[in-house]
Amino acid sequence: xxxxxxxxxxxxxxxxxxxxxxxxxxxxxxxxxxxxxxxxxxxxxxxxxxxxxxxxxxxxxxxxxxxxxxxxxxxxxxxxxxxxxxxxxxxxxxxxxxxxxxxxxxxxxxxxxxxxxxxxxxxxxxxxxxxxxxxxxxxxxxxxxxxxxxxxxxxxxxxxxxxxxxxxxxxxxxxxxxxxxxxxxxxxxxxxxxxxxxxxxxxxxxxxxxxxxxxxxxxxxxxxxxxxxxxxxxxxxxxxxxxxxxxxxxxxxxxxxxxxxxxxxxxxxxxxxxxxxxxxxxxxxxxxxxxxxxxxxxxxxxxxxxxxxxxxxxxxxxxxxxxxxxxxxxxxxxxxxxxxxxxxxxxxxxxxxxxxxxxxxxxxxxxxxxxxxxxxxxxxxxxxxxxxxxxxxxxxxxxx
Amino acid sequence: xxxxxxxxxxxxxxxxxxxxxxxxxxxxxxxxxxxxxxxxxxxxxxxxxxxxxxxxxxxxxxxxxxxxxxxxxxxxxxxxxxxxxxxxxxxxxxxxxxxxxxxxxxxxxxxxxxxxxxxxxxxxxxxxxxxxxxxxxxxxxxxxxxxxxxxxxxxxxxxxxxxxxxxxxxxxxxxxxxxxxxxxxxxxxxxxxxxxxxxxxxxxxxxxxxxxxxxxxxxxxxxxxxxxxxxxxxxxxxxxxxxxxxxxxxxxxxxxxxxxxxxxxxxxxxxxxxxxxxxxxxxxxxxxxxxxxxxxxxxxxxxxxxxxxxxxxxxxxxxxxxxxxxxxxxxxxxxxxxxxxxxxxxxxxxxxxxxxxxxxxxxxxxxxxxxxxxxxxxxxxxxxxxxxxxxxxxxxxxxxxxxxxxxxxxxxxxxxxxxxxxxxxxxxxxxxxxxxxxxxxxxxxxxxxxxxxxxxxxxxxxxxxxxxxxxxxxx
Numbered sequence: 001x002x003x004x005x006x007x008x009x010x011x012x013x014x015x016x017x018x019x020x021x022x023x024x025x026x027x028x029x030x031x032x033x034x035x036x037x038x039x040x041x042x043x044x045x046x047x048x049x050x051x052x053x054x055x056x057x058x059x060x061x062x063x064x065x066x067x068x069x070x071x072x073x074x075x076x077x078x079x080x081x082x083x084x085x086x087x088x089x090x091x092x093x094x095x096x097x098x099x100x101x102x103x104x105x106x107x108x109x110x111x112x113x114x115x116x117x118x119x120x121x122x123x124x125x126x127x128x129x130x131x132x133x134x135x136x137x138x139x140x141x142x143x144x145x146x147x148x149x150x151x152x153x154x155x156x157x158x159x160x161x162x163x164x165x166x167x168x169x170x171x172x173x174x175x176x177x178x179x180x181x182x183x184x185x186x187x188x189x190x191x192x193x194x195x196x197x198x199x200x201x202x203x204x205x206x207x208x209x210x211x212x213x214x215x216x217x218x219x220x221x222x223x224x225x226x227x228x229x230x231x232x233x234x235x236x237x238x239x240x241x242x243x244x245x246x247x248x249x250x251x252x253x254x255x256x257x258x259x260x261x262x263x264x265x266x267x268x269x270x271x272x273x274x275x276x277x278x279x280x281x282x283x284x285x286x287x288x289x290x291x292x293x294x295x296x297x298x299x300x301x302x303x304x305x306x307x308x309x310x311x312x313x314x315x316x317x318x319x320x321x322x323x324x325x326x327x328x329x330x331x332x333x334x335x336x337x338x339x340x341x342x343x344x345x346x347x348x349x350x351x352x353x354x355x356x357x358x359x360x361x362x363x364x365x366x367x368x369x370x371x372x373x374x375x376x377x378x379x380x381x382x383x384x385x386x387x388x389x390x391x392x393x394x395x396x397x398x399x400x
Numbered sequence: 401x402x403x404x405x406x407x408x409x410x411x412x413x414x415x416x417x418x419x420x421x422x423x424x425x426x427x428x429x430x431x432x433x434x435x436x437x438x439x440x441x442x443x444x445x446x447x448x449x450x451x452x453x454x455x456x457x458x459x460x461x462x463x464x465x466x467x468x469x470x471x472x473x474x475x476x477x478x479x480x481x482x483x484x485x486x487x488x489x490x491x492x493x494x495x496x497x498x499x500x501x502x503x504x505x506x507x508x509x510x511x512x513x514x515x516x517x518x519x520x521x522x523x524x525x526x527x528x529x530x531x532x533x534x535x536x537x538x539x540x541x542x543x544x545x546x547x548x549x550x551x552x553x554x555x556x557x558x559x560x561x562x563x564x565x566x567x568x569x570x571x572x573x574x575x576x577x578x579x580x581x582x583x584x585x586x587x588x589x590x591x592x593x594x595x596x597x598x599x600x601x602x603x604x605x606x607x608x609x610x611x612x613x614x615x616x617x618x619x620x621x622x623x624x625x626x627x628x629x630x631x632x633x634x635x636x637x638x639x640x641x642x643x644x645x646x647x648x649x650x651x652x653x654x655x656x657x658x659x660x661x662x663x664x665x666x667x668x669x670x671x672x673x674x675x676x677x678x679x680x681x682x683x684x685x686x687x688x689x690x691x692x693x694x695x696x697x698x699x700x701x702x703x704x705x706x707x708x709x710x711x712x713x714x715x716x717x718x719x720x721x722x723x724x725x726x727x728x729x730x731x732x733x734x735x736x737x738x739x740x741x742x743x744x745x746x747x748x749x750x751x752x753x754x755x756x757x758x759x760x761x762x763x764x765x766x767x768x769x770x771x772x773x774x775x776x777x778x779x780x781x782x783x784x785x786x787x788x789x790x791x792x793x794x795x796x797x798x799x800x801x802x803x804x805x806x807x808x809x810x811x812x813x814x815x816x817x818x819x820x821x822x823x824x825x826x827x828x829x830x831x832x833x834x835x836x837x838x839x840x841x842x843x844x845x846x847x848x849x850x851x852x853x854x855x856x857x858x859x860x861x862x863x864x865x866x867x868x869x870x871x872x873x874x875x
Contacts (some may be wrong), residue, residue: 093660123738125809130743133750134775137758137855138867140819140833142744146807150820154803205808206816206839255831256773256781258823262803386821386831 005277007398010231010239011036011128011223013042016355019342020188021221023150027056029065030220034076034209034348035113038222046074049224050107052081052189055094061127062117070113087382089247090114091221091350092391096245097340098225108230114352116221116345118143126216145213146205148297148383154262155205155303159314167207169320170298171198172210174340175319177295177328181337186387187207188217188343198298212298222352223358228398240361243337243375244278246271249389260386265300267390268307268379275307275377275392284309288331288394289373290360292353294381295338304379305333309393335360335368350380350391359396403522404560406467407696407703409460409552410668411453411531412655412712414836414872415728416440419544421720424825426539427759433544440718441656446531446728447835447853450476452551452866453647454531455493457661459796461527461552468496469554472527473503475511475660477579480534484531489866492759493852495793509627512660513684516553516692517567524555532659535729537585542854543865547656549709552665555728561700562671562680565616566694568609571688574598590628599632600639603683606691607640610681614693621693622678623648624694627657627685627815652858665709672708674700715874728813739811744856746865756791761850761868763828765788772826794850797824799832799845799870806839818842822870835869843845849873 015037017030025033039046054070056063063069067081086093091114098110121127126144130136140146147312151169156163181187193211201209201226232240254260272284281287291308295301302320305311310331311319319325325333334340336356341351357376359365375396382389423437444453454474472494476485487502501524505511511862512530516657516672519526531550576598577588603626611618618640624647626633648666650657658665663684674822676698684690684757719725726732756762756776764776767790776789804820811817818834820842834842835853848870 108719121738125739128739128742130745133747134754136744137751137865138775139831140817141810141812141856142819142831143739143807143810143818144816146805146810146819149802149805149807152803153805153820153844202808203806204809208805252777253783254829256775256777256829257771258802258827259782260829262821281875346719367711 002320005099005245006243006278006280007241009099009225009242010026010228010236010398011225011351011358012231012236013224014355014358015041015222016186016352018186018380019222019345019352021119022218023119025218026117029068030117030218031070031073031113031115034220034222038224042224044109046136047077048109049111050109051101052076052079052098052111052113053094054081054083055090055347055350056083057085057087057090057116058118058127059123063115063178084391088296088344088346089380089382089389089391090347090348091352092380092393093350095223095351095354096247098223099242099245101229102225109224109226112223112225112351114348114350115222116347117197117218118216118345120216124216126184140399142384143205145208145297148204148300149208150262151303151385152299155341158261158263165209167199169302169317171195171210172320173298173383174299175197177334177338177340178262178333180327180368184337184341187337187341189341208297208299212340214296215343219342219345219347219348219352221355223351225353238362240358240395241398243394243396244275245393246274246278247391248390250387255386257263264303265307265381265385265388268304268381268386268392271390271392272308275394279394283392285331288377289375290335290357290370291333291377291379292336292338292356293333293379295334295340296344301333308377308379332370335370350378353380354393354395355376361395361397370394402560402563404563405553406558406801407461407465407554409457409707410665410709410712411456411460412442412552412709413444413448413453413548414716415443415445416716416718417443417725418718419641421722422544425722430539436544439653440605441544442549443725443728444548445658445836447785448533449480449854450531450533451480451489452852452854453533454490454529456501457550458490458494458527458529461554462494463707465554466555467558469525469527469556471501471524472496473505473528475505475515475530477506477509477511477527477660479504479506482581483617484514487669488740489759492755495760495795509660509686509826510663510684512645512689513690514569514681514690516682517569519555520564520567520692524684528553528555530661532661532662534586534659535584535731538726542586542588545657547658549655549661549665551661552670552708552748553664555834556621559699560697561703562694564613565695565791567609567690567692568606569604569614569688569690572602572605573687575628575687595632595635598673599685600629600635601797603689606638606689607681607683610691610693613858616693618642620679621681622646623670623674623680625663625670625682627663627683633741638754647723668708671700672704672710676700679775691842711874736811742811743860744858745861746858746863758867760793762791763794765792770826772828773826774828774830794828795868796826799848799850801842801848802829803844805840822848833869834871836871847873
């Protein structure tokens with residue numbers, strides 16, 4: 001009888017490059033930066049790494065295809081490397097591969113690296129790409145802000161709320177993330193903003209303004225994992241373990257059927273329910289100490305609070321404005337600054353989320369440190385609200 | 401059962417350019433335009449062309465009709481493809497059977513009237529579409545005078561609303577105006593010469609011939625549709641002794657001269673308003689002339705109501721932004737930024753597999769659970785039944801906006817790029833690009849109707865692809 005992943009795998013080392021417009025770095029430099037930190041943290045030799053997973057989305061417009069960008073950058077000793085991709089949930093997908101390899105007993109030490117080099121496009125946006133030979137014929141040529149902005153109009157219509165209140169809650173979300181990011185030397189944006197700045201910023205895709213959108217940046221993050229048994233053998237006392245890793249891709253229902261009302265993320269709900277079950281969480285608000293969710297856009301974070309069961313349906317606006325998810329709130333969200341302050345180098349983001357949870361759990365988050373957290377959730381979402389992949393992972397202290 | 405016109409339709413694009421705005425922009429260079437600067441002219445949106453307008457006119461004509469014509473002809477001097485069956489795409493968009501004949505008629509302003517003159521003498525049931533989207537040079541008289549529009553006539557055996565009394569034609573290579581195949585704009589010669597040597601010498605011949613053969617006196621003609629200017633109509637009326645009030649309004653004040661479609665749009669207007677047993681003369685002009693004589697029947701009133709140009713005349717938005725007009729029609733090359741560099745190559749073999757899904761907006765209805773879905777698929781999105789879907793078009797359904805955004809970042813020739821989830825009956829939801837809406841206009845819950853439009857241009861390879869977009873309801 002399969003038992004799931006809870007407390008079978010420990011993360012023993014993590015690294016994260018500085019995220020930002022890294023004009024000075026290509027993908028290789030970013031990978032090395034993150035890996036160097038992770039390896040030192042793990043306290044093992046590079047030769048002990050047996051398998052690796054590389055998370056990377058944009059291929060030729062970023063670091064390239066296949067195992068090779070990782071194997072070549074790190075001069076790995078020809079160990080198996082699998083490149084994985086699940087849109088913006090790619091970072092978590094890389095971790096998932098490494099975690100499952102160790103849980104399966106296929107190897108002792110596995111490596112997960114997520115990287116993206118976005119700032120070689122020559123302009124301030126994501127690379128323009130084909131959507132596919134059929135999709136190109138009929139789907140709108142949407143941008144990410146426009147696709148996620150859809151949530152706002154559907155949400156206000158469904159809950160009958162004043163669009164101005166939603167806009168204010170969105171502004172608070174970005175303000176709150178910047179308050180946190182200002183304390184993070186690895187973040188792309190480290191300056192605080194005001195809610196007024198967010199409210200009055202130029203419109204990008206109605207109703208999302210400039211400050212409702214995360215930026216385009218470069219970055220890499222890295223994790224080294226091993227079995228709990230091996231970690232104990234190594235003498236690691238405070239262990240961060242994986243409590244749950246769940247993934248739910250859309251199957252077309254949201255996109256092609258009226259069963260979905262446009263105001264929430266169906267796959268997030270499904271993945272969260274499974275993750276809570278796997279991790280043994282029955283009361284997320286009480287049991288989770290912190291979350292890193294996919295705040296590509298402020299409105300996304302808002303609806304995800306409901307999708308994760310941290311707010312009741314229709315209750316997120318009030319909770320956000322009450323400060324429930326602020327640093328000093330009940331369930332702090334984006335304690336490192338989130339995508340809002342880090343930007344979104346696609347392959348790296350999921351691992352960057354895990355990095356902050358890891359630091360917080362081990363008491364190493366410096367000025368951002370929360371008081372004795374023992375369970376953290378990462379939510380990593382790829383695609384658009386009507387068609388996407390949602391990844392929910394829960395990390396915690398082994399004693400938890 | 402009688403042979404004649406079975407139905408009619410028209411289409412005028414909603415955008416109108418104020419002629420005062422044209423004067424304000426170019427009057428410094430061509431002050432003589434002042435005399436023409438009254439009213440508006442119709443302008444096809446960036447995502448419209450002669451093909452898409454023909455589809456809309458065809459829909460107007462075929463609405464509520466249970467006839468699948470075995471023949472379709474598309475007449476235009478501005479077809480988007482010189483070689484690629486434009487009429488076939490239109491037939492797909494009208495969801496007609498592929499076991500039928502389609503014809504592309506081009507090369508002359510009389511392409512539609514000459515087809516109608518031929519059809520006057522019998523033939524298979526045929527949908528005759530006429531459409532023109534002629535571009536004009538800034539500061540030209542044509543810029544003021546031309547409009548964009550389309551019309552449709554269903555001709556054949558059935559409950560005819562008008563029967564043919566006859567036709568007559570002349571060809572005379574009087575080059576009053578012309579456009580070479582590779583040219584952008586028409587070149588026109590002196591109006592007075594055209595009227596005196598052309599209209600006043602050639603047109604009376606065909607009119608007198610068709611009337612004589614039908615045994616009709618000119619005074620018995622109730623409506624004269626003339627493809628020509630108001631001044632020309634006046635001169636002809638005087639020459640022929642016909643009351644000038646019987647010459648049909650050219651719609652110059654609100655629309656402009658729509659080329660091949662012009663006489664057909666005017667005919668559609670007459671048919672939409674005429675009574676029983678009224679005689680209509682349709683005259684096409686351009687290196688000769690066609691004259692077609694018709695008589696309305698008692699069945700006409702059953703086809704009147706929504707059909708014809710009136711709804712489209714009312715459904716309009718006037719702009720005074722001349723620069724925007726130039727840009728929408730591809731006359732100036734605005735720097736829309738790097739996102740506009742997207743390569744819109746079409747994988748034509750993939751398009752071929754999906755041609756009906758795309759052109760006819762053919763979705764699938766699951767035989768097991770009755771759910772309508774687009775795109776149609778091998779596995780039902782609701783009940784997961786395999787291979788259970790019958791093809792069903794969604795193009796005539798009214799949708800409901802479930803979510804939307806106005807995207808100022810995405811590339812579109814007409815910012816903002818508006819798109820959203822649109823719900824249809826029996827469970828269908830589709831994410832679609834909207835058209836003809838302005839910023840601030842769309843609301844969740846709005847009802848929308850689907851129109852056939854250009855989806856993308858492939859400027860690198862001179863191709864364009866089409867799809868359906870939600871647009872505002874007709875008032």
